[in-house]
Amino acid sequence: MNKKLTCIECPKGCALSVDIENCRVLEVRGNQCPRGKDYAVSEVENPLRILTSSVLGIGLSMKMVPVRTDRPIPKVRLAQAMKEVKALRVDRAMHIGEVIVEDFLGLGVKLITTRDIS
Amino acid sequence: MIERDLVIVGGGPAGMAAAVSAVEHGVKDILLLERDQYLGGILNQCIHTGFGLQFFKEVLSGPEYADRFIRKIRAIKEIEVSLRSFAVRLSADKTVAFLKPGLLGEVKAKAVIMATGCRERTREMVHIAGTRPAGVFSAGLAQKLINIEGLLPGREVVIVGSGDIGLIMARRFVLEGASVKAVLEIQKTSRGLLRNVVQCIEDFDIPLYFQHKITCIRGKDRVEGVSIARVDDDLREVPGSGFDIQCDTVLISVGLIPENELIEMAGVAMDKKTNSPLSGEANKTSIPGIFVCGNAFKVYDLADSVTRDSILAGQLAAEYIKEQKT
Numbered sequence: 001m002n003k004k005l006t007c008i009e010c011p012k013g014c015a016l017s018v019d020i021e022n023c024r025v026l027e028v029r030g031n032q033c034p035r036g037k038d039y040a041v042s043e044v045e046n047p048l049r050i051l052t053s054s055v056l057g058i059g060l061s062m063k064m065v066p067v068r069t070d071r072p073i074p075k076v077r078l079a080q081a082m083k084e085v086k087a088l089r090v091d092r093a094m095h096i097g098e099v100i101v102e103d104f105l106g107l108g109v110k111l112i113t114t115r116d117i118s
Numbered sequence: 119m120i121e122r123d124l125v126i127v128g129g130g131p132a133g134m135a136a137a138v139s140a141v142e143h144g145v146k147d148i149l150l151l152e153r154d155q156y157l158g159g160i161l162n163q164c165i166h167t168g169f170g171l172q173f174f175k176e177v178l179s180g181p182e183y184a185d186r187f188i189r190k191i192r193a194i195k196e197i198e199v200s201l202r203s204f205a206v207r208l209s210a211d212k213t214v215a216f217l218k219p220g221l222l223g224e225v226k227a228k229a230v231i232m233a234t235g236c237r238e239r240t241r242e243m244v245h246i247a248g249t250r251p252a253g254v255f256s257a258g259l260a261q262k263l264i265n266i267e268g269l270l271p272g273r274e275v276v277i278v279g280s281g282d283i284g285l286i287m288a289r290r291f292v293l294e295g296a297s298v299k300a301v302l303e304i305q306k307t308s309r310g311l312l313r314n315v316v317q318c319i320e321d322f323d324i325p326l327y328f329q330h331k332i333t334c335i336r337g338k339d340r341v342e343g344v345s346i347a348r349v350d351d352d353l354r355e356v357p358g359s360g361f362d363i364q365c366d367t368v369l370i371s372v373g374l375i376p377e378n379e380l381i382e383m384a385g386v387a388m389d390k391k392t393n394s395p396l397s398g399e400a401n402k403t404s405i406p407g408i409f410v411c412g413n414a415f416k417v418y419d420l421a422d423s424v425t426r427d428s429i430l431a432g433q434l435a436a437e438y439i440k441e442q443k444t
Contacts, residue, residue, distance in 0.1 A: 006312045006313065006315070007313070007315075008313035008315045008316050008317050009171075009313075010170070010313075011172075011311050011312045011419065011420055013311060013312030013315060013316075018420070028170070046365075049317065049321070050167050050177070051293075052165050052166045052167055052179055053165070053293060054165060054264075054265055054268065056268060061382050062266075063267060063268045064265060064266060064267070064268045065177065066165040066181050067263065068165075068167060068179055076320065078293070082293050082294075082295075095186050096181070096182065114165065114179045114181045114182045115162070115181035115182075115185065118187065
């Protein structure tokens with residue numbers, strides 16, 4: 001089976017042609033760099049996305065604290081991840097990159113702040 | 119009146135990169151004016167990732183990309199940052215007047231770099247018929263409401279135009295629990311990056327209509343729905359193709375225009391069509407010593423390109439100041 005994908009790793013958006021057999025990638029064409037191949041494999045076998053959102057701050061200089069997962073998480077978990085994010089509160093000053101949730105959704109991924117918050 | 123070698127208006131990605139670059143090229147005395155209470159400009163509300171791959175070879179969110187430059191600027195004593203400082207006048211002799219809480223300041227510079235960014239085109243500029251109810255937002259305003267203010271502007275959304283901000287906001291609304299009922303693009307292809315069509319629209323099964331336009335916004339106090347029609351290759355409405363969608367919110371994402379009223383005030387020759395300075399050379403204007411960089415010079419797709427452009431502007435300003443001194 002052949003599948004057409006658009007690589008989302010960088011703004012170029014390479015058009016990928018992916019040969020697939022039994023849910024496994026045999027060959028990737030059209031990618032201009034190695035990231036494209038990795039993307040195609042992941043997209044076929046287990047699509048991943050970085051989640052970015054914001055968490056409500058309590059008593060801080062900013063109402064919303066921008067956050068993201070430090071690594072991509074399975075796309076199918078995004079909705080559940082958003083529920084989790086919405087239940088969170090930040091009530092202390094934090095540095096950019098500080099960990100809010102150590103093991104987010106049990107995925108071994110960290111939820112981190114993306115801005116200094118005072 | 120205070121005097122500075124270089125005044126930079128705007129503390130977003132363009133102004134920050136220009137400031138750092140100017141110092142690296144020998145400018146010793148810089149005043150950076152920023153109207154907000156933080157540096158970073160629009161990057162602060164762009165909490166999604168996709169920044170920095172070209173410039174830093176890393177995937178960063180907007181605030182993280184801004185933070186790299188904020189740290190650099192804080193560490194450079196030659197750059198004085200003035201926050202909550204809104205430039206209101208620029209004259210041909212390179213005097214900048216600015217409002218700051220409690221004062222109207224004036225600064226005379228040897229060179230000025232305008233890094234004022236761009237603004238969104240509005241509903242009025244694309245002529246959408248109908249009533250004028252609450253619930254019509256530019257995509258960037260909705261982004262600020264959700265990401266900075268923590269307010270969800272609506273529950274059922276139709277997005278007009280497929281620019282990157284509109285696509286990114288489609289995903290953001292869905293993640294926040296709203297329903298995006300349609301994204302309408304009058305052209306045959308998206309104005310935004312393909313990656314955003316994939317990760318913001320296709321990922322969430324949002325209907326994206328090419329060659330469709332909004333013909334009417336309905337609703338008395340609040341948006342109640344929109345009318346939509348297909349268009350042919352000459353952008354004419356196809357008779358009988360109309361249909362309605364119920365929604366409470368309309369986002370407008372139909373492009374950006376450089377923000378250049380101050381250089382126009384100073385007498386810089388302008389290209390009226392693009393609202394950017396007429397220029398034979400990147401970042402220069404018809405008035406020597408007044409430079410424009412970033413999205414104010416030309417609307418870029420990527421913050422990384424803004425940075426690259428503004429580094430050049432910082433260098434050009436430094437060279438100009440050196441020439442004036444000799």
